[in-house]
Amino acid sequence: MIGLAFPPLVESNFGSFYPSTAVLAGFLQSHGISTWQCDLNEEFAEFLLQPEQLEPMAAGRVAGVPVDSYTASAARWALRVPEELVDASGRHLFGAGTHTGRIVEALAVPFRIDPDAQMLRRPAVDAAQSGIFGSFYQSWGSATELPEELSLIGISVPMGPQLVPALLLARRLKAQRPHVRVVLGGPALSLMVPAELDALLVDHPEVDAVVRFDGEFPLLSLARLAEAGAWEPERVPGVSCILADGTPHAKDPAPGPNLNMLPCPVFPLDAMARLQDPVLGVTQARGCYWGKCDYCDFVELYDGSPPFRGRHPDKFVDELEHLVREHGTRRFSFVTESIPPAFARRMSKLLIERGLDITWSSFVMVDRRFDRELLELMAASGCEFLVVGMETTITRVLELVHKSADREENLRFLQEAHDAGMRLVVNLIPDLPSTTYQEALQALEDVEGLAHCLQSVSVFPFEATRSSRVGRDPEAFGLVVTESQDGNWQSQYALNHLPNTDPAMTPQQRAEVHQRYFAFADKINSADSGSSTESGLPGMSDPVRIPVEDLDVYRDADRLHCVNLRTKERITLPPAAQDRLTPWLDGRPFTLGELTTAHGERVAELLVANLLRAGLLQRRTATRDEAVTHG
DSSP states (O other), X not given: OEEEEEOSOOGGGTTSBOTHHHHHHHHHHHTTOOEEEXXXXXXXXXXXXXXXXXXXXXXXXXXXXXXXXXXXXXXXXXXXXXXXXXXXXXXXXXXXXXXHHHHHHHHHGGGOOOOOTGXXXXXXXXXXXXXXXXXXXXXXXXXXXXXXXXXXXEEEOOSGGGHHHHHHHHHHHHHHOTTSEXXXXXHXXXXXXXXXXXXXHHHOTTOOEEEOSOOHHHHHHHHHHHHHTOOOGGGSTTEEEEOTTSOEEEOOOOOOOOGGGOOOOXXXXXXXXXXXXXXXXXXXXXXXXXXXXXXXXXXXXXXXSOSEEEOOHHHHHHHHHXXXXXXXXXXXXXXXXXXXXXXXXXXXXXXXXXXXXXXXXEEEOOOTTSOHHXXXXXXXXXXXXXXXXXXXXXXXXXXXXXXXXXXXXXXXXXXHHHHTTOOEEXXXXXXXXXXXXXXXXXXXXXXXXXXXXXXXXXXXXXXXXXXXXXXXXXXGGTOEXXXXXXXXXXXXXXXXXXXXXXXXXXXXXXXXXXXXXXXXXXXXXXXXXXXXXXXXXXXXXXXXXXXXXXXXXXXXTTXXXXXXXXXXXXXXXXXXXXXXXXXXXXXXXXXXXXXXXHHOHHHXXXXXXXXXXXXXXXXXXOOHHHHHHHO
């Protein structure tokens, strides 16, 4: 039997099941090898929700979590209403893109370790052992009985912040089962330069081998070696290991599998049962059909194979039908760098022809072939939303980094997708290489003009990665390489970060641009929060209420602080305002007229205006009983 584990920390995947281990399990089982899967990332989310973990965060006793931080507010809210996060049967009520999902993500962020080379060395990982991940694995190991028949455990590491937790997991597994082979694999390992990977293997003998690039064939070979008791990983293509004489060794990868020949993924039923409304990831392609964006390094993940391997729409829809029958789930996320237009057209037609009632989402690149007709077809087939890698609207910059679309095409896509009934999650990079201050503000103005088309916005300040074309030739993009810098990189992989400066903007201009973009994103993302940010005052008899179910309310000296967990807006009430609003802090509706009667027109209008501006007041339609009462 082969174990497959997914370690923390990928907080954006809380409430779902990451498909990497399910894909490997399906492949191994099709070759007669039984598997056991463990989603330790989801287990870690549950661990964070224990009072023993929440209380120190709520009190500001965790490094990087002051008492007035959003994370501390999230912890206090979670302590107050735990039933909003996990129901009585133990099902997780949080997921990506949900209000509760964002709260649990906030609880995890302070524990994210984005490692550079030094943080992966033995002493640094030793130090991490005494932190929250060490405590988590101690708790998990004490409560979990590993199957006796395990001969090898593969640890899937797609993201950089999983590296240190993966190494700690390897230690824990070896302590419990010294003779079980431990193998690491995934994009975070594939993007490491050989010298760094050699150092990792030397420093961490608990790791018996590392698989780079496509994992199916190497893991199958390693599984057979482990089960036969003849451990010779150096013979397997795509595998790095330490030889008997202590020398690091790496064998070049062989071509990966034909995606159209892979069996269906196997999602573990016990893990699925814990999730209220899981979104299942289904592989559409490996690599990118465009593959030219100079700042992207995901096209580097499949050495030894063609740069793009896509699936046939018929086989793909067959798999969706199988997963609906097997698990009853009807929400899917397509795993792809960017869904190709021709695939999207054929797949959408098949979904409609077969009457498959599902919703789906996908990454998409702005491409002129996504015309109004195709976008309407995709919406009709169940497309819930598209994540659009638009980045900017500045044609000069888009051409420099070899994006597919120009300004006009980007704006056309947003409007036509909206008109087709499509929800859009738009990714923006305010400062792609050589972007000037004026260009960044122009791009923001362009997108603000189409704000009505956007469901949500994600902002990613630019970071050059060593493995991208920008990282290999930074001067060609106007960047100046510098010494190492401290930072919490969006790439979530500091080891791959290329320290640089871009003279196109001053540091002050860049900081202002980032602030403006993030403010725009917050405005769009909180638009459906239920709280009002309208500046106009309600009528004297129009009922409003303070949404206390979404608030963290706490005292600091003589002041009362209210934080809206949905919008992240906060307001501080001095003693006089506290006294005036205390009767309504239980969520009961009230009117401007009632406040005016009690405190005078000027004070009442000021209180209501400030609450509205901070997003801490809900306008609501009066019920008949309330209308009679307030009348």
